[in-house]
Amino acid sequence: MESTGREQLDLETDTPPPHNIIFRKYRGCYVSRGIGLLLGVFFVSALLVTGLLVYYVAPHPPPAPPPASKPPLLSYQPLITTSPTSPISASTTSTSTTTTPASVEDAVTITKGGMTSQPLGAEPEGITDERESETKKGSPRLPRALRPLHYLVRLQPLINGNFTILGYVEVEMEVLEATSNITLHIADIITHNDTVKLRAAQDPTGPGLAIAAHQFDSEREFYVAHLNETLQPGDKYVLSMHFIGLLNDMMKGFYRSSYRHADGTVTWLAATQFQATDARRAFPCFDEPGLKATFEVHLARQSNMTSLSNMPVKETIPMEDQEGWLWDQYHTTVPMSTYLLAFVVSDFVNLNTVINDKILFRVWARSSAIRQAYYALDVGPRMLTHFVNFFSQPYPLPKLDMIAIPDFAAGAMENWGLAMYREILMLYDPRVSSAYNKQLVASVVGHELAHQWFGNLVTPRWWTDIWLNEGFASYLEYTGVDHVEPSWKIMEQFVLNRIQGMFTADSLASSHPIRHNAEHADKIAYDKGSSIIRMMSHFLGEAAFRRGLTEYLHRFKYDNAEQDDLWRHLTKAAHEAGTLPLNLTVKTIMDTWTLQMGYPVIKVERSADGTSATVSQERFLLVKDDNADDTHDYKWWVPLTYTGQDQPDFSQTQAKVWMKDSEAQVTVTSLPPKDHWVIFNLQQTGYYRVNYDDHNWNLLIQQLLTDHRAIATVNRAQIIDDALDLARAGRLPYSTALEVTTYLPVEKDFVPWAAAFENIAFLTDMLKDTAAYGAFRNYLLDILVPLYDSVGFQDRETDLLLDKYKRQKALSWACRLEHPDCLHNATTSYASWMANPDINSISPNLKSTVYCHAIAEGGEHEWTFAWQQYVAANVGSEKVTLLRAMGCTRRPWLLSKYLEMAFTPDSGIRKQDALTVFNAIANNDVGRQLAWVFLQDHWDDIYDFVERVPMRMIRSACRKFKTEHHLKELVEFYEAHSHQLPHNALDMAQLLEEVTGNVAWLKNHYDEVLAWLESQGHAYMLPSH
C-alpha cells in the first residue's frame, strides 16, 4: 500500500486522511426527518425483528446448498425499488445532483451501529474461545484449528440502488486440529442463521452437519458456528451462507465512490480497499494474511457497467429474472491473502497493451480523464518487465489492471492484478500537472508493482512484518523509476525523500522499533524500512542482495514468511559472494536496526597527525532527557564507509570496517594527514549521522567554500543535514553548522539545496515571530538570491527534472521570504490568468508558488477565482494545488469559511481532501490558531466518525507550537480527551516531545543563532544614532 501522500516539494506538505470524515452537523437539510426515521426503523427492524427482513430479502425457504461445481444464482430479490417507502430510488440515485449523496450519508450514519455484525440468532451463554484472552482491539487472531483452501464469493452490489450488497460465500476448509467450532471474521454484514450451512467437502449434496449455535462477537469481529460434533484433523468441510452487506462511504471494505460530470450529474461506482482487515466487511472470511486460499469471484453488474477483479473474466452470463443484469464469473486466483482481493464495478474505460504477448496490461479511469492515463500506461509495463528481471521471477497472473478511483483512502493499493490509486497518483496531464506529479505517478506505480512480488507473492505471516512489504516496495520503487527515467537521478533524491525526512521523527525518545505489532504501516515502516534496506543492499553488494531476494521469493512463493526467513537467504547469498564475513549473519546486523528504535550518531575524532581516528557510536536524540527511564543500551552494527581528501572516492559503499553492537568505539587507521578532511558514510548509504572534531569540520567548510564539487553531491546534502541537526540537538555549535551553509551561493545542485531548505524550514518556524527573524531572513536572502536569479521565473525547454525542482524550491522560498521580485512575478502571473481564465500560462511546476502567494497577497476576489477554477478542474493534481493554495490567504474570515466548507458534506470538497485543507490552513501563520480553535470547538464531530484523522489534525495544528503557553494547552487538551484517543498514545507522546523540543530550542539556541547572524553583519537592532 502507499498509505500516505508524498511530501510536496513546495512549502506545503500534507498527508491524506486514511479514512473519510463524516460530519453530522449538516448545514441545511439533506434528508428529511421522515426518511431518516424510516431508515432507522428499517435497520432496527432488520436487527431486532429479523423475521421481517428475512422475509423481505432472503429466500424463503433458504435455497438448496449450491453444489461446489456450479452454484445457483443468487435468489435474493434486489432492493432496487420505486416503492414510495423506499429510502432511495434507483432513478434518482444515478442522476441526482445534490440531495441523494447526502441522504445516503445519513442512511449510513443512522445504521452505522446496526450494520456491525449483530447477532441475529440466540447467543449461547458462557461460550469461550481458546483465544479469549487476546481480545486486545486491533489484532485478535483466529483459532488455528482450520485453514481455508478455497472460496466462492458471489456479490451483487446495488450501486444504482440503495447500496446494499447481496452476497453468498462458500469456503472450503481443512481441519488442522480437532475442533467443535468454526470461527471466521465478519463485520458490517447481516446474515441469517438459517442460511448458514456446513457440509463435508466430499459430500456436497448431503444433509450437512447441524450447527448448534451461532455466535457473533462484534468486538473481535468473529462469527462462530458451534457444532454438536468434533471435526477431525485432515477432514475437509464447506461452510456457506447468504448475507447482506453495504457499499459504505468509509472507503474501506467494498465501498461506493462517485464522480460528477460537467453537466452536474453524478455517476456511482463501487471499489474495494481491504488492507489490513476489511475484506471481512465484503464477505465473511478468514481475514488474516497468513491464511492464503484460492478465490473464485462472481460479480453481478448492470449491462452498462464493467466489473474487475484480480483475475480475468472466465464467463459472463445473464442473471435469471433480473433484466439488464449480468454475472461476471472470474477465473480462480492463485493462492493469496484476503487483503489483496479486489473488486470494482464502474463505467470506467481503459487504455491497454500486451506485454511480451502474454500479459494484458490495462489502465482505467473515468472517461473524461482517461487521456491522463497515458503516462501510467507508458511506465507501468516497462516497470513490470524491470521487476521480472530484477527478481528473476515471472509475473504470475495473465493480466494487470491499474485503476484511478475518485475516492480512495490509501494513496494506492497493490491488490494482486488490480492495483488501485488515488487519481492524483496514477493520472498525469503534462499540460497541467507538474514534474513532481509525474515523478509521483512513476514512483507509486513502481511501488505497487514491486508489491506484486514483495507482499503479494510472498506475504508476511502477520502484520508485525508489514514493514518488510512497505520497506521493500519503498526502496524497489526507486530502482523501477531509475530504470524508466534514468535522467531523474532518483537515487540521489532517495536521501532527501526517505532518510533525511525520517531522521527527525526517529530521533525522538518516543519513536518505536520498525518491527512492531501494528496492522498499519507508518512512516517508520516506509521510510526507515526502505532506508535500512538500501543500506543492506550496499553492504551486501547489489549482486548478492538480488540473488538472496530471488531465492527467498522462489522458496516462499504463494506462501508466507517472516523477516528471519529473508535474512537467512540474504546471508547465504552474501557468504557465497564473499561480501559478508563468514562469522557474521544478516540477522545479527539487521536485528539491531529492526528490533530497537532510533539510530546512532557516529563521532569521528582524529588523532593529532590525522592518520587514525577513534570512532564511537551513541544513539542520536533531538532532546536528551537525563531523567528518562529507558535504560536500554542502544548500540548498532554499523557499516563504516569513508574517504579522504588525498584520494577521494565516493563510490566505495561496502563496509570498510564493521562497528559491532558490543563496541562503544573502534579505531580506524590509514586516514590522510591532519590537513586533509575525511568524510564518513559515503553517499549516505548508512542510516546514521556523522559528527567530527572541530578541525575536520573546518576542513570540510573550507573545501565547500573553495571547491564544493570535490565532495559528492549526496554527501554535500548529508553534511548540511547532519550539521544543522547536530546543532539542533546540541551536539555541534550553531556557529559551525551555519558556517556550512555559507557556501550555498555557489551551490548549483538541487539535492544539497533541498537538504538545506528542510533545515532552514525548522529554523524559520522557530524564529518566525521573534525579534531575530528579520536578521535571519536577510541572511537567507543573501544565500538564496544568486540561486533565484540563476533559475529565472520560466521553465526552459532544456531543463532536466532536477532543474525544474531547483527552480520550484528557489521561487517558493524567495516568495516565502517576501523577495519583492518574486511576489511581483507571482501576482502578475495570477492576474493575467484571472483576466483570461481560459488561458493559464503559469508553468505547472510553479503553480503552487504562484497560486499560494497571489492568494496570500490578494483578497476575496483572488480566492474566489481559485475556488471557481477548483470546481472546474478535471485534473486531480490541479485540484489539490488549488486546495492548498486557498489555505494561503491571510484573511481570517476566508480561512474560517474554508475550514467550515472542508467539513461540510456536499460543499464541493471531497471528504478525502478535508485534511489537505486543514493542513494548508494550519501551515499558514495566520491560520494556525484558527485551525487549533476549530479543532477544539468541533472535537466531538471530528472524533465521532474517523479513526486516525483526529490525531493527524492535532499534529498538523500543533506541531509548530513553541511556547510554554501552547504546550500547556496541548497537554490539557490531551488530558481531557485521552480516553478518546486510546490508540494514539504513542503519536501524542511524539508530538509532545517535539513541541517540548521546540520550547527548549528557543531557550537554548536563540541567543547563539542571533549572535552568529550579527557576526555575519545581520544585526537585528536598528541603529540608534
Ligand SMILES: [Zn+2]
Ligand atoms: Zn506499499
